Amino acid sequence: MNAVGTLRVGMDLVSVDEVAESVRRFGDRYVTRIYTLHEIDSCRGRSVGVDGSDGLAVESLAARFAAKEAVMKVLRPVGVQLDWRSIELHQMTGGWCEIRLSGRAASMAAEAGIDELSVSLTHEASVAGAVVVGRSTSSERGDR
Amino acid sequence: MTVDETIRQVLAEHGRLAVPLESLAEDTDLFGAGMTSHASVNVMLALEDAFDFEFSEKMLKKSTFESIATIRAGVVEMTGG
Numbered sequence: 001m002n003a004v005g006t007l008r009v010g011m012d013l014v015s016v017d018e019v020a021e022s023v024r025r026f027g028d029r030y031v032t033r034i035y036t037l038h039e040i041d042s043c044r045g046r047s048v049g050v051d052g053s054d055g056l057a058v059e060s061l062a063a064r065f066a067a068k069e070a071v072m073k074v075l076r077p078v079g080v081q082l083d084w085r086s087i088e089l090h091q092m093t094g095g096w097c098e099i100r101l102s103g104r105a106a107s108m109a110a111e112a113g114i115d116e117l118s119v120s121l122t123h124e125a126s127v128a129g130a131v132v133v134g135r136s137t138s139s140e141r142g143d144r
Numbered sequence: 145m146t147v148d149e150t151i152r153q154v155l156a157e158h159g160r161l162a163v164p165l166e167s168l169a170e171d172t173d174l175f176g177a178g179m180t181s182h183a184s185v186n187v188m189l190a191l192e193d194a195f196d197f198e199f200s201e202k203m204l205k206k207s208t209f210e211s212i213a214t215i216r217a218g219v220v221e222m223t224g225g
Contacts, residue, residue: 014180014182015182018160018182018183018186019182022182022185022186022189025186025189026186026189029189029192030185030186030189033185033189034185065182069181069182072181079205079206079207080205080206081204081205081206081208083201083204084185
């Protein structure tokens with residue numbers, strides 16, 4: 001195990017209906033507080049037709065929210081709420097996503113020695129989920 | 145409507161709690177009562193609508209939305225009483 005360091009895993013599930021309701025109820029205020037411009041662009045034009053979603057694929061937004069939560073479980077912040085936009089799901093041309101951190105999220109990852117994050121997203125009609133694996137080169141295990 | 149009544153109404157509409165709202169004490173852990181991170185975002189936005197302000201960056205932490213008491217403290221701080 002020492003050759004690869006310590007692995008951290010985070011996982012989260014989000015209701016697609018709840019995200020759709022948030023987009024309908026709060027509109028841009030919800031979307032722009034949670035998602036980066038890149039994420040918004042990559043979720044636009046792929047909607048399956050949810051009323052009031054402004055062309056956004058709410059199931060893709062839900063999967064990205066789940067991934068952000070999963071990253072937070074990997075970073076393990078204590079007493080702080082990271083800016084949701086400091087964890088970006090960057091969609092590559094091949095269709096998969098990579099995680100890009102900025103601000104406090106990036107500094108927390110650096111402090112924990114996490115030099116690599118990998119994510120897998122999934123969704124069905126009603127639920128979206130994500131699993132994130134982080135590799136830490138730190139020997140800190142957090143035992144008490 | 146009082147501040148507490150408005151907070152409870154927001155929690156009823158957006159908190160998606162797993163327990164009856166009436167059973168919540170001021171210091172009941174809302175996340176322990178079933179509020180998810182996503183629901184807490186909706187609670188935050190609905191509080192901003194209800195009280196006509198925007199939470200500052202320093203207020204955007206999990207502990208602000210941990211209980212009715214901590215939410216009230218946050219609202220009072222943001223609205224100046």
